[in-house]
Amino acid sequence: MTISTRFQRWIDERAPGLGGMARKHLTEYYAPKNFNLWYYFGTCNLLVLANQIITGIFLAMNFTPTAADAFDSVEYIMRDVEWGWLIRYMHSTGASLFFVTVFLHMFRGIMYGSFKRPRELVWILGVLIFVALMAEAFMGYVLPWGNMSFWGAKVIISLFGTIPYIGDTLVEWIMGDYLPATATLNRFFALHVIAMPLMLLLLVVLHILALHEVGSNNPDGVEIKKGPKGNRWDASKPADGIPFHPYYTVHDIFAALFFLTVAAFIVFFAPTFGGWFLEHDNFVPANNLATPSHIKPVWYFTPFYAILRMVPSFAGTAVWGVLAMFGAIAVLGLLPWIDRGKVRSVRYRGAGFRIALGVLVCAFVGLGLVGAGVTAELIPAWFPGADITTWENAFGRLMVAAYFGFFVFLWIYTRFGFERPKPVPERVTAHH
Incomplete structure (x- = not known):
């Protein structure tokens, strides 16, 4: 008996549900065997999410969420913390790459009809993930407290002022002040570091669980569960399906390595991406008396x-x-x-x-x-x-x-x- 087999048996005796869950969502989850390039972006989403959480933890260790010290603490991370510049650029680049993969993932869903019955709940959970991601990204964008961060926060939060009767009160309540300041940073920091990541993780887990209940769509839009049974691995499984693990996990690893290579080139050679990923005005401290030329x-x-x-x-x-x-x-x-x-x-x-x-x-x-x-x-x-x-x-x-x-x-x-x-x-x- 090999060591891995003994370890698996040890786990099954003490937590039998874990092995069953892993089998249900990996080795015994049969996916259509005609997936193409468009189906790699879901894995890339998970990869970037892990990157954002890990790098965000290290950034939070050295960040000070006050109007007086936030910008300086980011400069401290970039200049004095060992490998801090790399962690910060991995996080900022990861935010943009997250949206690249999410936009492409959603486009694939529209293109191949992955929102149609019986996958309506999978799609709705995906849209909720998108909304939560936008909220998370906005609050993270404010935290460095550059000049564009300040004015961006002021403009976006002021939008709530358009709500009749309660708008002005709501804006002041969100900011915690009459202008974005320390109270605003503290609230956004708590939400960005704790509340929104937990919500994102919950939604992602629900999204995957819902997907594995109804099965994945495919480029033909044909339900493999309704097709003939009896593939060469299991006579009771769909003939046009293959186990997700190891067949698609191997492909996903290759896609992840290619994606990481592209991300590494951006991080090391063009972390600001010409001002698209990190605006030039955000390398200037927040100043409520100096409006950027273009907000x-x-x-x-x-x-x-x-x-x-x-x-x-x-x-x-x-x-x-x-x-x-x-x-x-x-x-x-x-x-x-x-x-x-x-x-x-x-x-x-x-x-x-x-x-x-x-x-x-x-x-x-x-x-x-x-x-x-x-x-x-x-x-x-x-x-x-x-x-x-x-x-x-x-x-x-x-x-x-x-x-x-x-x-x-x-x-x-x-x-x-x-x-x-x-x-x-x-x-x-x-x-x-």
């Missing part, structure tokens, strides 16, 4: 910030822009009920869906460029003498209409039977 959020918030800016104010209030910004996220959670199509995968869906999906991607990227101020820089070069504000507003509002138009079109397109999908195969068409 803009970090890149992964820019599409939603653009929606906030582009929706016009009515009756002197920006509440409609705030509602549109939060609605852009909420509408994702409603996707299982918006899309009434019978076919899951983009491979077999009608041409209208594929065109609309391309428009959605272009709209999201376009909104990101507007929110980051890139379009304002390009307009004078492309259209000399043009009014920058007018052209930027026209382009931005077109992108807002295209973004929300995707969901409106999808509901009409599928609800009234305009879609003409291709025949869907009874079994998956590509084998591992």
Whole structure:
């Protein structure tokens, strides 16, 4: 009897549930055997989450959450703590890479219809993870207490002031002061380090458990549980499924190593990524008397910030822009009920869906460029003498209409039977 077998038996005798849980979610979890490149990003999400937690613990050991000392404590980490610069850059780069993998993971879900029955709960939990991640990232962005952190916090928290009757009181309650200050930092630090990571971990566990109850979707959108049984490992298991471990864990390890290589190049050679991952204004201490020339959020918030800016104010209030910004996220959670199509995968869906999906991607990227101020820089070069504000507003509002138009079109397109999908195969068409 080998040492590993003896150790496994020792564990099974004392905690039999652990072995059963591991088998259920690894060796006895049968996944479709036609997964492709798009399915690696879920593993990358877990990898980055682990990186953020581990590096965040070490950063918290040397961080002081006060308005007087926060910026200096970050400089102390960067200059005097041994390997502190590496830990800080791993954390800041990890935040951006987290959103890269999450955006691609969600796009894959929309593209292959992973939000459709019976996976509605899996999708909703995923959207909740996205919301929690955005809250976690925003609070982490404020903590270094650079000048953009201060003004970003002031602008975003002030949005709650648009709520009728209680808005001003709510803003003061969140800040703990009349301006972002030590009270704000203490609250955000506690939430960023303790509350939000716990919520994220809980949601991630629930997301994975819900997924393993109904099974993974695949690029064909065909349910392998309903297909023929009897593969070469287990006659009672789906013929088009393979054990997640070791077959997909080996592939995921390769994907993780490639992802880590790319991340390492960024951390060592371009940690600020030209101001996209870490803005230049955030290397200047917070100053409530010196407003940055362009107040803009970090890149992964820019599409939603653009929606906030582009929706016009009515009756002197920006509440409609705030509602549109939060609605852009909420509408994702409603996707299982918006899309009434019978076919899951983009491979077999009608041409209208594929065109609309391309428009959605272009709209999201376009909104990101507007929110980051890139379009304002390009307009004078492309259209000399043009009014920058007018052209930027026209382009931005077109992108807002295209973004929300995707969901409106999808509901009409599928609800009234305009879609003409291709025949869907009874079994998956590509084998591992």
